[in-house]
Amino acid sequence: MALTACGSSSSSSSSSSSKAAGGVTTIKLLAADYGTAGGPDSSQTYWQGIADAFHAANPSIVVKVQTIAWTNWDQVATQLQDKQYPDILEGDAPQELAANGLLYPLTDVMSASTISNLIPVFAKQENDSSGTAYGAPFTTSSRALFYNKKLFAAASIAAPPTTWAELQTDAAKIKALGSGTIGYGLPLGTEEAQGESYIWMLGNGGGYVDSSGKYDINSAANVDTFKFLTGLVKAGDTQPSPATTNRQTIWDDFSAGKVGMAGGSGALIGDITKTAKLQASDWGVATMPGKTGPLTQALAVHDDITAFKAGGHAAQIKKFLDFAYSDKYQMQFDNEYNLLPATTSGSTALSAANPVAKGFLDTVPNGVVYPANSNWNSLSALIKKDIGQAAQGTDPAKVLGELQKSATSN
Numbered sequence: 242m243a244l245t246a247c248g249s250s251s252s253s254s255s256s257s258s259s260k261a262a263g264g265v266t267t268i269k270l271l272a273a274d275y276g277t278a279g280g281p282d283s284s285q286t287y288w289q290g291i292a293d294a295f296h297a298a299n300p301s302i303v304v305k306v307q308t309i310a311w312t313n314w315d316q317v318a319t320q321l322q323d324k325q326y327p328d329i330l331e332g333d334a335p336q337e338l339a340a341n342g343l344l345y346p347l348t349d350v351m352s353a354s355t356i357s358n359l360i361p362v363f364a365k366q367e368n369d370s371s372g373t374a375y376g377a378p379f380t381t382s383s384r385a386l387f388y389n390k391k392l393f394a395a396a397s398i399a400a401p402p403t404t405w406a407e408l409q410t411d412a413a414k415i416k417a418l419g420s421g422t423i424g425y426g427l428p429l430g431t432e433e434a435q436g437e438s439y440i441w442m443l444g445n446g447g448g449y450v451d452s453s454g455k456y457d458i459n460s461a462a463n464v465d466t467f468k469f470l471t472g473l474v475k476a477g478d479t480q481p482s483p484a485t486t487n488r489q490t491i492w493d494d495f496s497a498g499k500v501g502m503a504g505g506s507g508a509l510i511g512d513i514t515k516t517a518k519l520q521a522s523d524w525g526v527a528t529m530p531g532k533t534g535p536l537t538q539a540l541a542v543h544d545d546i547t548a549f550k551a552g553g554h555a556a557q558i559k560k561f562l563d564f565a566y567s568d569k570y571q572m573q574f575d576n577e578y579n580l581l582p583a584t585t586s587g588s589t590a591l592s593a594a595n596p597v598a599k600g601f602l603d604t605v606p607n608g609v610v611y612p613a614n615s616n617w618n619s620l621s622a623l624i625k626k627d628i629g630q631a632a633q634g635t636d637p638a639k640v641l642g643e644l645q646k647s648a649t650s651n
Contacts, residue, residue, distance in 0.1 A: 264301055269307065269552075271329070272284060272332060273308065274311075285307075285308045288308065291570055326343065334376065334617055335369075339373075362606055363541070382506035382601070385506075386402075387495060388401045388526075389501050396415050401527035404531065404532065409478055412478035412479070422500075426486075426495060427480065430486045432625070434629050436488075437504060441469075442463050446532075450612050464637045467637035470632035484630050506601070507579040511578060568584070624644060627644060628641075
């Protein structure tokens with residue numbers, strides 16, 4: 242997701258909902274901004290539109306909207322640490338927050354009909370260890386390989402790679418074109434290193450957890466994966482310094498025609514369109530290559546909605562969430578940011594209207610999702626900060642071993 246902006250609403254006290262004179266209840270929504278602060282694509286505008294329409298239909302409830310960019314998401318962590326809880330948070334997975342006793346069970350704040358409409362592969366990720374859901378997916382995506390057909394043609398590459406060896410060969414050919422071309426854009430900076438890393442781990446039969454759900458970050462397969470990435474970086478087949486390169490930088494360079502291959506979601510299409518350097522015929526999308534063949538399961542990602550108990554307004558939250566999860570608003574968000582719905586009905590509608598989105602949606606039911614372990618939010622932040630070093634000169638076994646220790650220490 243192209244996340245660069247911050248909203249304008251101020252923070253609230255620990256009880257962020259209030260009962261004002263005249264019987265009007267105010268609840269606070271804190272959400273990730275997927276657009277540009279102050280711009281027409283700011284998520285502040287999207288959510289404010291829903292809040293205004295909801296208030297018109299429910300005059301006794303006001304929804305106060307604040308949006309914060311993913312790149313500034315530490316502000317959210319600070320607010321929560323200071324017990325400045327919103328009523329609704331869009332962005333973080335629920336497990337760690339639920340383990341700390343902060344959240345309503347989903348059934349308290351969302352109707353059964355809305356819950357049953359959530360896409361199953363994502364909905365099951367909202368459960369804690371007891372099987373109780375404490376959140377809901379709000380927006381989703383799946384990942385694939387974007388490639389530049391013009392650079393492929395110039396480098397005499399006939400088709401996108403299906404294996405790591407093919408990818409490395411193709412990346413070297415694209416780099417050899419000169420003029421600053423990058424073979425494969427490898428973003429392992431703090432924006433979304435956990436996602437890029439996961440894609441590569443999956444390509445070697447690895448991942449963050451084993452078949453029983455226990456963390457297995459320093460598995461032999463994962464260490465082998467990062468040894469391959471280290472070789473790719475040392476050969477110059479990626480951009481310099483992947484550990485400090487964020488995904489948005491790679492997407493910007495791909496959109497400008499400088500990168501031959503990059504992992505991406507449908508949101509990259511929006512960047513390509515805005516940059517207007519590549520025509521629709523200049524790029525393509527393929528399955529991500531694995532070590533010995535294409536990935537059989539795509540990485541499927543979702544951002545979550547959670548509801549905090551501090552304000553004590555489950556009934557008002559429930560009315561708003563049922564309203565906000567309508568197909569109208571799911572489609573509006575997906576069309577704005579080239580993402581995917583979290584609901585079955587929204588997916589059906591989007592697939593019928595958008596063939597490109599349908600291609601991504603077709604991979605979702607069989608997708609691989611992030612772990613649902615209770616400390617995943619904290620661990621993910623640590624992975625974003627540290628894992629890039631495993632592809633940039635530091636022994637992968639050491640980096641992944643330290644992350645494994647952190648994962649299992651609490």
